[in-house]
Amino acid sequence: MKSPSATLLAEVRTFRQNHPDVRYVDLIALDIPGHFYGKRYPVEMLEKVAAGSPLKLPQNAVLLGAQGGLFKIGDYCFNDGDPDANRRLVPGTLKPVSWESQPLGQMLITSDGTAAPIEFEPREVLTKVLERLQHKGIHPVVAFELEFYLFDKKLDNGLPQFSRDPLSGDADDQPNLHIERLSRFSEVLDDMAQTAQEQGIDITVITAEIGPGQFEINFGHCDDGLRAADWAALFCRSTRGVALKHGYRASFMAKPYLQFPGSGMHVHVSLYDAAGNNLLAAHQQQPLRHAVAGCLELLPHCMPIFAPNHNALRRLGGTVNAATRASWGFEDRDACVRIPESDPRNLRIEHRLASADANPYLVLAAILMGLEHGLEAKREPITSLNEDRNSGTDFPVEMLDAVRAMQQQPVVRDKLGAEFVDVYCENKRQDHLAFQQEIHAREYRWFL
Incomplete structure (x- = not known):
């Protein structure tokens, strides 16, 4: 060798x-x-x-x-x-x-x-989580999905403009899921996909999403969690560059328009043993229920990771398929943790809470930590949305509340590392204070 x-x-x-x-x-x-x-x-x-x-x-x-x-x-x-x-x-x-x-x-x-x-480097945080799981005989298989918007290359007084339909030249300002939009924007989308493949990224499905100029890219399922997160990170970089080359801006901003859906980072995770058996499917899927319970228990304490900025917090509970509480359900896109229909071999969770601009290494680390905690604690989850549409537990939607909830949680500190948690939370606290230091034009309109 x-x-x-x-x-x-x-x-x-x-x-x-x-x-x-x-x-x-x-x-x-x-x-x-x-x-x-x-x-x-x-x-x-x-x-x-x-x-x-x-x-x-x-x-x-x-x-x-x-x-x-x-x-x-x-x-x-x-x-x-x-x-x-x-x-x-x-x-x-x-x-x-x-x-x-x-x-x-x-x-x-x-x-x-x-x-x-x-200790606080995102890739190192994920590495430690993956190594701990490997020592326990748990081998994750991961697939990311990323939503993003295309804007016109030129801003209007600093504000984004709708992307121009290459066929008509008009603004693509109508939200829809029509597949014809893939054809109209095929030149830039094909270049994005080809460029990603040149970077070694396994691109699979491309979808026209509901928002105007909004699309989703799916990646292949990968048995190397670090590489799966690498793909998500590198895709964001290459996609922004390709968009500019074609006269657009590509943005993974979580909520660019209040009236249209935000952009999320959906992560599919299944867990296998060394022999290739799906751990979540064993014993009539009881481990699946335990894993879901662990995810939901720690989710409110990982909000600074899943929604890492003020704009990402705006996305939560806003429009279509954006969760307002920590919840789960079978084939339910309103849930934070969705269980897609699949055979036992491919049984998995789909974690849907993170914003598209979240750090993929940290998002995956937090999800795997929740699954690990659930398998260890072996608790039953709360009622699913399939049984009760009002089921769910609250999570913080203000950044300082979210930071406090994360910094004080002993399981999070233990499994992600106390040094990382303290550094990350202070980084988010300082970002919040810096954000507050600018007077917005809206304040003059309201109070001058």
Whole structure:
């Protein structure tokens, strides 16, 4: 077997051979709010990193706020000297970037698997959850679904405009599910799908959603949770770039229009043992009920992950298929946790609460934590929506309430890591305060 460095070196050399015009490669990772940060490396320097040279970036780059600023979080950022931390290249993620004007490559980097992983790095948080499950003989299979909107490339006084129908040239301002919209926007959608496939992402179904200019992309089921989350993160990056190339803006913003449906991140998860048996289907599906109970119990304490900003909180309970309480049901899209109809082999949950702009690594970590907790506690879930349309438990819909609920929950602190929980919650608290520091024009209209 090849050593990790030999495998990476072969990957870089093959890339250089296949793409001789590429001079630079973006080395990228996802921060806490779900934005990519990193460095642009000359490709010949990347070969040295692949061969074993150190790759270091500031540790505190992970802590950036939603607008890119640094917050004082404990001793981080301002009292720690802003130290570097080692990163490593993620094998198999070196791909060409086709949406930029000049030839370019990109590759994921991470601190997980290094000598001193960053405890609050999203990919490291998910890695720890997956490793713990593996030690217990639990092997998740995961599939993400992402909704997004296409806007016109030009903003109107900072506000988004409806995307233009390529056929008529008029604004695509009518909400519908018509498949003809896939044909009318086929040029940009096909490019998005092809570009994603070039990035190694398994794209399956494309759907025209209810909102004007709104679409959904489904990914294939993947037995590697890290790779499934990588796909979701990389898809957001490539889709924004492809949209701009075609004269649109692609946005995963949770609630761009109050009068139209928001955009969600739906995550399908099934659990298997080492022999390939579906753990949720055993004993007349009793483990499924326990897993659902665990998800619902911890859901109110993970709201800063599922709805990570003020706009994401606007999406909840607003229009179609957006849950207002922690609930579950069979074939019920109003539920936070939906059980799709399937055979025992493919029995799974569909977690529907997260917004499309949530951090996919953290969303998956929180869902798996809930499933794990449920299997351990072995409690019965609340009544399903199929039996009682009013069933459900409340969850916080104000950011400071959500942060307090997350920071004080002992199971969440134990299973996601106390250091991560404290850092993440303070990041969200500081983002909330920064958001409040700007006077909106509405305040002048109301109170001047």
